[in-house]
Amino acid sequence: MTTPPATPTWRIVEPPMPASLEDPDAWAYHGVAALERTAALADLGHDDFAPRAVDLLVAARHQEHLRRYRLVAVEERADGAPADGATADGATAEGVPDGAPRVVGYGSLSLPVTDNRHLAVVRVVVLPSHRRRGIGAALADRLRRVALTEGRSTLFAEVEFAVEPAEDALDALTPREGDGRVSADLPGMRFARRAGLGLEIVARRSVLDLPLPGDVVERFAAEAAARAGADYRVHTWQDPVPEAWAAQLAALEQRLSEDEPNGGLVLEAERWDAARIRVEEAKRSESGQGALFTVAEHVPTGTLAGMTMLVYSHDRPEITEQDSTVVLPEHRGHRLGMLLKAVNLREHARVRPATRRISTWNNETNAPMLAINDALGFRPAGGSAELQAPLADVVPLTER
Ligand SMILES: CC(C)(COP(=O)(O)OP(=O)(O)OC[C@H]1O[C@@H](n2cnc3c(N)ncnc32)[C@H](O)[C@@H]1OP(=O)(O)O)[C@@H](O)C(=O)NCCC(=O)NCCS
Structure with a gap:
């Protein structure tokens, strides 16, 4: 001292x-x-x-x-x-x-x-x-x-x-x-x-260390796709968010903030709309960042059932952050969480082959999300109080 x-x-x-x-x-x-x-x-x-x-x-x-x-x-x-x-x-x-x-x-x-x-x-x-x-x-x-x-x-x-x-x-x-x-x-x-x-x-x-061994992601993607069935179709893109999906993506972000376990924190649900999606996108673009999204479309209704996104800085090829992942309650139980993450990781390996680690943060009580991450090979690496x-x-x- x-x-x-x-x-x-x-x-x-x-x-x-x-x-x-x-x-x-x-x-x-x-x-x-x-x-x-x-x-x-x-x-x-x-x-x-x-x-x-x-x-x-x-x-x-x-x-x-x-x-x-x-x-x-x-x-x-x-x-x-x-x-x-x-x-x-x-x-x-x-x-x-x-x-x-x-x-x-x-x-x-x-x-x-x-x-x-x-x-x-x-x-x-x-x-x-x-x-x-x-x-x-x-x-x-x-x-x-x-x-x-x-x-x-x-x-x-x-x-x-x-x-x-x-x-x-x-x-x-x-x-x-x-x-x-x-x-x-x-x-x-x-x-x-x-x-x-x-x-x-x-x-x-x-933290998920990359590259992943063998066909891990391919296997998880195939198993999850088989469980999800023909009612769901995935779409993957890098920034910018296609106009057709912006409003629905905002609804998913809002849903995530409503559903994420928050313990005793005094938090309200966030209010998201397409304009807010564009603000986040502009911030990424202005700071030399990009995002890779995979969404699951529910084919019979043409609506989005879930999304996941990875965010990265173009000048830091070795690291990526796993950001939001959410599946709407009415579409849970179809392995969409795993499908979204595995497909996005597969695409990430293609567009950012130099990345060595992906970090993500989850509330310790969020068992379903932690289970998916554990299965994919994420290891605990500290955290935040x-x-x-x-x-x-x-x-x-x-x-x-
Ligand atoms: C936490 C942090 C901001 C404290 O900054 P700091 O300038 O050292 O803080 P201060 O000297 O003003 O300390 C104020 C009081 O905090 C407590 N405190 C701070 N650091 C402490 C330590 N290492 N051990 C015990 N008490 C500590 C003490 O009560 C201290 O008063 P005292 O020195 O009269 O006993 C600094 O350690 C830091 O940057 N940590 C990493 C970032 C972080 O965790 N931020 C906190 C979250 S917002």
Whole structure:
């Protein structure tokens, strides 16, 4: 444990909104991306999901469904001027202009606007070299006040972890409802619980190592197709979503948010329409990402019974994320979940042969989805703890 310095050598600022990543005002976006990468490598052992500067900028540009409020903690030199933009290990972060402030902490508040208007999603991350100096607490308290001003009533946060503790580990913490464990000793868990947040869910991260051996996917696809029968026909595409399916795809996304087990989290169903599908697609396109979809059409009615999607960054060929998968209740029991995933994986192997791993997150209580993933060969690889508290009960961390 380090002793906090008597006077802070950092201060909190609202980052400017840059016109582009080449704009000198983009220093905070480059600095946050460098910080996120350093923290992810230290905390999780990989930076597969650390947001890049472009992801942060695209999220700032597209606030149609999620408003963002961001703060950065920047280091100051002894003379009071901000320090220049070097990363924790002393290297200059990619894209950080010379002389730009050095980002040592980052806080964001995400405020849903289309649905879940009671919710404020908070994220605080501090450079490992700068922890236990009160930076996280100062960021969290500022964000708490913004959430209150915005009239939100529930605060939600996630703490990611690399390894699930053993069942008999002294520090193992289990959600009130449901399965899964997280270590109560993680800095993020200590921090969040200190602020009064309670553990509601543990989501398991699962990883599928690629390429898959032999004909695994082909076999699962054929077995599932035989069970599903002639009433179902699959369609596969890469972005963009065909106009004919956009509204139905939105209905499936909405259904997923209605049906996904959420433990004790105070969550409303999301509201999706074709326009929201296009917003997500535009965000992917602007940040150099793409998605591969497989849907199941119920042939007698011409309607979609289910969908699955894989999302990836074109400049990171080695990794892909398994995003939403859903089958409508009236079409369950026909192996459509396996059919969709197996067909999409088969197509993924064709269009992204260099990919080495696919990650996905599922609530530990979502047995049907976990069973499909296990059968396909996904292995557990840590996860994320989801915490919440009524905003009125959240404890300020800097006021003791
Ligand atoms: C969690 C995190 C943001 C804390 O940042 P920080 O700047 O070190 O936090 P602070 O110094 O302001 O700590 C505030 C209080 O949180 C608790 N805390 C934070 N880290 C702790 C640790 N490693 N062990 C025990 N308590 C801890 C303490 O109560 C601390 O107060 P104290 O130092 O007076 O005892 C940082 O560890 C981090 O970036 N972790 C990875 C991302 C994450 O999990 N974020 C949390 C989810 S939003």
